[in-house]
Amino acid sequence: MEDYFSYTAKLFNPDEAGQKPEALKGIRVLDFSHVIFGPIAARLLADYGAEVIKLELPYYGDLWRPATYWGKYWKHSNPIWHNITKNKYFISVNLALKESKELIYKMAETADVVIENFAPGTADAWSIGYEKISKINPKIIFLSCSTYGQFGPMRYFPGWDLLAQAASGVLTLNGYPETDIYYKLPDYVGDFFPGNVGAMSVLMALYHRKKTGRGQYIDMAQTEGLMRMLFHYTYYSVTKQTIGRTGNTDPSMMPASIFKTADDKFLALACATAGQFKNFVEAIGRPELISDPRFADTLERLKPENANALTAIAVDWVRSKSCEEIVSLADEQGFPAAEVADDYRIANDEWRRNRGSVVLFKDDVYGNLVIAGPSAQLSGTPSRTRWLARPLGYHNRIVLKKFLGLSEDEILALEKKKVIGTFDDRPGLKPPVYYNLSEDPIYNYGKEVK
Amino acid sequence: MSAREEVYTRHGGKGGDRGKRLAEMMKVEGKPEALDDILVLDVSSANFGGIVAASFFAEFGAEVVKIEPPDGDPARQITPFGVTVQGVGIPFMFEGRNKRYITLDVRNNEEDRVTFSRLAQKAAVVIESFAPGEMDGWGIGYRQLCLQNPGLIYIALSPYGQYTEKAKKSAKMPDTDITSQTGSGLPAQMGAPPNEPEPLNWPLRGGMWVGWYISGLSAALGGMVALLHRQNTGQGQMVDVAGMDAYSSMVGMPATIGFTWEKSRPRIGVLDFILYPYGHWKCKDGFVAIAAPRDHDFRALLKILGLWEQEDDWRYSSDRIPDILEQAIHLHRIIEEKTILFTGDELVKMALNYSKKSARSKWRGGGVPIIMKLMTPEAAMENRQWQIRNAFQEVEDEKLGKYTISANFVKMSESPPRVKWVSSEIGKDNEYIRKKYLNV
Numbered sequence: 001m002e003d004y005f006s007y008t009a010k011l012f013n014p015d016e017a018g019q020k021p022e023a024l025k026g027i028r029v030l031d032f033s034h035v036i037f038g039p040i041a042a043r044l045l046a047d048y049g050a051e052v053i054k055l056e057l058p059y060y061g062d063l064w065r066p067a068t069y070w071g072k073y074w075k076h077s078n079p080i081w082h083n084i085t086k087n088k089y090f091i092s093v094n095l096a097l098k099e100s101k102e103l104i105y106k107m108a109e110t111a112d113v114v115i116e117n118f119a120p121g122t123a124d125a126w127s128i129g130y131e132k133i134s135k136i137n138p139k140i141i142f143l144s145c146s147t148y149g150q151f152g153p154m155r156y157f158p159g160w161d162l163l164a165q166a167a168s169g170v171l172t173l174n175g176y177p178e179t180d181i182y183y184k185l186p187d188y189v190g191d192f193f194p195g196n197v198g199a200m201s202v203l204m205a206l207y208h209r210k211k212t213g214r215g216q217y218i219d220m221a222q223t224e225g226l227m228r229m230l231f232h233y234t235y236y237s238v239t240k241q242t243i244g245r246t247g248n249t250d251p252s253m254m255p256a257s258i259f260k261t262a263d264d265k266f267l268a269l270a271c272a273t274a275g276q277f278k279n280f281v282e283a284i285g286r287p288e289l290i291s292d293p294r295f296a297d298t299l300e301r302l303k304p305e306n307a308n309a310l311t312a313i314a315v316d317w318v319r320s321k322s323c324e325e326i327v328s329l330a331d332e333q334g335f336p337a338a339e340v341a342d343d344y345r346i347a348n349d350e351w352r353r354n355r356g357s358v359v360l361f362k363d364d365v366y367g368n369l370v371i372a373g374p375s376a377q378l379s380g381t382p383s384r385t386r387w388l389a390r391p392l393g394y395h396n397r398i399v400l401k402k403f404l405g406l407s408e409d410e411i412l413a414l415e416k417k418k419v420i421g422t423f424d425d426r427p428g429l430k431p432p433v434y435y436n437l438s439e440d441p442i443y444n445y446g447k448e449v450k
Numbered sequence: 451m452s453a454r455e456e457v458y459t460r461h462g463g464k465g466g467d468r469g470k471r472l473a474e475m476m477k478v479e480g481k482p483e484a485l486d487d488i489l490v491l492d493v494s495s496a497n498f499g500g501i502v503a504a505s506f507f508a509e510f511g512a513e514v515v516k517i518e519p520p521d522g523d524p525a526r527q528i529t530p531f532g533v534t535v536q537g538v539g540i541p542f543m544f545e546g547r548n549k550r551y552i553t554l555d556v557r558n559n560e561e562d563r564v565t566f567s568r569l570a571q572k573a574a575v576v577i578e579s580f581a582p583g584e585m586d587g588w589g590i591g592y593r594q595l596c597l598q599n600p601g602l603i604y605i606a607l608s609p610y611g612q613y614t615e616k617a618k619k620s621a622k623m624p625d626t627d628i629t630s631q632t633g634s635g636l637p638a639q640m641g642a643p644p645n646e647p648e649p650l651n652w653p654l655r656g657g658m659w660v661g662w663y664i665s666g667l668s669a670a671l672g673g674m675v676a677l678l679h680r681q682n683t684g685q686g687q688m689v690d691v692a693g694m695d696a697y698s699s700m701v702g703m704p705a706t707i708g709f710t711w712e713k714s715r716p717r718i719g720v721l722d723f724i725l726y727p728y729g730h731w732k733c734k735d736g737f738v739a740i741a742a743p744r745d746h747d748f749r750a751l752l753k754i755l756g757l758w759e760q761e762d763d764w765r766y767s768s769d770r771i772p773d774i775l776e777q778a779i780h781l782h783r784i785i786e787e788k789t790i791l792f793t794g795d796e797l798v799k800m801a802l803n804y805s806k807k808s809a810r811s812k813w814r815g816g817g818v819p820i821i822m823k824l825m826t827p828e829a830a831m832e833n834r835q836w837q838i839r840n841a842f843q844e845v846e847d848e849k850l851g852k853y854t855i856s857a858n859f860v861k862m863s864e865s866p867p868r869v870k871w872v873s874s875e876i877g878k879d880n881e882y883i884r885k886k887y888l889n890v
Contacts, residue, residue: 169827302532347708376672380687
């Protein structure tokens with residue numbers, strides 16, 4: 001029989017991923033959302049082949065376009081924005097005008113999904129909510145994203161990822177006990193995690209619609225999304241005790257902590273099962289620990305006094321070995337260990353590039369950029385990157401001509417009335433300074449270009 | 451007034467049916483389930499990524515069968531401080547949603563493997579977390595199962611995935627939450643700045659299972675994409691989830707910043723790289739989270755805290771990004787000197803009152819400073835908002851008694867997820883499943 005890894009290497013071959021079918025081909029998504037929570041849900045659908053049309057206000061655009069880490073831009077764009085909105089069509093319409101709404105209603109006729117994350121009630125107040133859109137297209141799947149949900153006494157409270165972390169209890173679980181510092185989960189996980197849940201719900205609704213022909217309305221509250229990952233509520237209801245903050249130690253397996261190695265690197269090491277613990281004590285040359293009454297039984301080992309004793313043993317051992325030694329011992333013996341990976345390492349790890357979870361993408365407008373691929377690789381209909389983010393209003397023409405059948409004259413008239421528009425001269429909104437838009441065949445779709 | 455009536459009357463609006471629709475959404479019983487036509491086999495071992503993915507399918511209506519050896523999945527003993535109810539750990543109880551439990555020892559028992567592959571012929575989804583290649587070696591991997599069942603979706607979870615040289619080299623390494631966190635870059639961004647004392651300035655783990663839950667969610671999301679493709683074409687496929695990618699793949703920042711900056715970000719403690727103020731502050735009776743990052747939000751915050759004299763300080767009016775840490779920390783202290791004078795409730799009220807007026811006034815520039823009391827998970831359970839939204843559900847297990855879980859994590863008008871029952875008993879449904887799927 002062929003070696004397993006040579007079989008899987010062919011099955012998942014990243015070089016062939018671009019030619020494989022797309023699972024969501026033919027699904028059209030109108031993306032009214034902004035910042036991260038809504039846009040990431042829409043992007044996930046785009047990654048699998050859906051046609052996502054992102055609507056923004058002319059000259060102003062999405063609030064998050066200029067919001068970049070430490071104010072550092074890359075080719076006049078926000079580098080992390082590429083990850084949040086790649087693969088989308090960017091059109092820019094002025095919602096305040098009647099003509100703009102008519103454009104939206106026309107697009108809604110053929111759309112399958114709408115995603116928005118305005119304050120609850122706003123989309124309906126502006127006549128682009130579920131009430132209006134579902135009358136135009138009863139089979140629509142409409143995802144409303146918000147921090148606290150569409151109903152309930154806190155519905156109008158404004159929110160960000162931080163507030164969802166604060167309201168769900170997530171924020172109070174990070175840090176060291178008996179200090180007065182809590183750390184929020186970094187990089188807006190409070191947007192990304194619920195955004196992924198939102199995308200999954202849309203997929204469920206699409207699956208349901210195929211069977212029944214019925215669309216539906218989805219109310220995704222990011223706080224509730226975060227709550228789904230806390231078993232702390234159950235712990236409290238059973239024991240009337242709290243787990244609280246436990247610093248770098250995971251109290252549910254032992255040992256399980258972040259340690260410092262002999263060469264001053266940081267790594268996590270853990271033993272979730274009796275088998276892994278056996279492999280670990282053999283690797284550290286302390287096989288007698290397996291019959292130590294404090295550690296022999298898995299649940300016994302987790303009791304705080306025994307856990308502390310075992311953690312102390314692990315601390316000493318890790319401090320006596322280099323990070324590389326420990327990780328290769330873990331590979332050989334079969335216990336979990338991993339160095340703390342930082343940005344540079346993640347961007348450059350060879351195995352991630354080979355796997356396709358980190359991709360060097362060559363873009364027509366921006367050139368080479370390293371972006372993240374998915375952690376879940378699909379052998380049949382893989383996620384892929386087709387293009388990066390685009391300047392504001394970049395796809396106005398292609399969307400209006402190709403999808404709505406407007407003529408160049410009609411588009412010129414819309415431009416004159418300021419129904420549609422493009423970018424202001426600001427980083428995050430405009431194209432890179434070296435790029436000549438007047439020669440771009442997509443920006444000028446249907447017009448003669450040199 | 452019942453919660454449902456309250457939602458109906460308060461959200462009614464003028465003439466529209468929004469209130470009615472929202473009240474209707476709270477109802478779950480009697481509505482159809484999206485995945486009521488599929489069978490899912492979860493044969494994962496000591497891996498909550500797999501268990502969580504199986505729960506998602508079960509909550510949306512799939513028949514999910516948890517398959518474990520006669521002494522149970524070791525995941526049953528992965529529990530904080532060793533706390534169990536009759537030997538079942540808290541996380542396993544929490545995830546015991548709408549599942550069937552049967553015993554098959556696929557690792558050691560040849561006959562059980564045959565039973566497993568007979569079940570897999572009827573299944574839409576298989577979830578496993580053995581070492582890459584192990585199931586294949588036992589003759590029940592994707593390569594073998596897809597011959598009999600070409601529509602099968604086979605989800606495998608592991609630290610480094612099922613292909614590449616690295617995956618082969620590290621195939622023996624098991625997957626856990628904390629190693630998934632460190633390997634995929636979360637702790638590198640959490641913790642105090644380098645000049646603080648050890649171990650505060652070390653990389654810090656997220657205090658919940660972020661790694662495992664992201665893996666589980668990614669597996670379910672990838673599985674759903676595959677199920678849609680199967681619905682259209684009848685074709686199945688393999689879904690390969692790598693724990694060492696979980697965090698970095700979900701948020702995307704580490705890869706792109708590592709490339710564009712050609713170095714890693716430092717840890718900046720409680721500050722944020724993009725937004726300020728965006729964090730938590732001490733108040734008279736605890737802590738509040740404050741988010742007022744846009745210029746008009748920030749100005750509004752200065753007003754309500756009585757700090758307006760700071761407004762024309764260029765360091766804060768137009769350059770609040772904490773790339774100069776001392777400057778940001780200085781502003782942090784200025785704000786704290788004020789927040790400490792008020793209770794959490796007072797601060798929340800001050801911000802809300804300002805925002806309400808601001809929304810109606812063109813002179814206030816629309817500033818919306820947000821202040822919110824920092825809630826522990828236990829405090830969140832008492833909150834009226836989540837009670838009305840049924841975010842928590844009291845469930846009862848025949849053997850383990852009553853307990854509370856967070857459920858109904860998304861509201862859907864037609865096919866919402868739901869928890870119909872919880873159970874955790876090993877081999878409870880042996881007979882039921884054999885009868886239903888194997889005609890035994």
